[in-house]
Amino acid sequence: MTVSESQSLLHRIVIDAEICHGKPTIRGMRYPVESVLEYLAAGDSFEDVLAEFPDLEREDLLACLQFATQSLKMRSWQLVTA
Template sequence: MNWREHITLDNRVLLGKPTIKGTRISIEHILDLLASGWSEKDLLENYPRLTPNSIRAVFAYIQEMMKDGFLFSEAAESGK
């Protein structure tokens, strides 16, 4: 899965947060909803511009950020 086909980072949209292309739906918002118990079906019903592939791209994006250490660099620097 190439997350770049579904996710964009644009400083003019949501202050540069990663979002689903063509939307203002942030990766952070999708993860918050999933962590709150929403299912893929809930996401697709409530956000018709999302697709199953765009949701999978969220996980591919997070996996790559973790692999590259981007999600841990701030915590490591602060000694947490």
């Protein structure tokens, strides 16, 4: 994926204090990025998520993944191990 494509996808993610308490959402709809990532992390395929939420597009799911990637790059995480 090129930098241009990556930036284009990120435009699909909206942070608005009036929508979902300011959590990042897809295209300003009430689909939090966090929820979509949870579906994907639980093993749902893109096709599963798109069938469940017909308002969403494949590029929206890619945007969620790109947003998560960019968020991790901006933060330093320390994993706690048991």
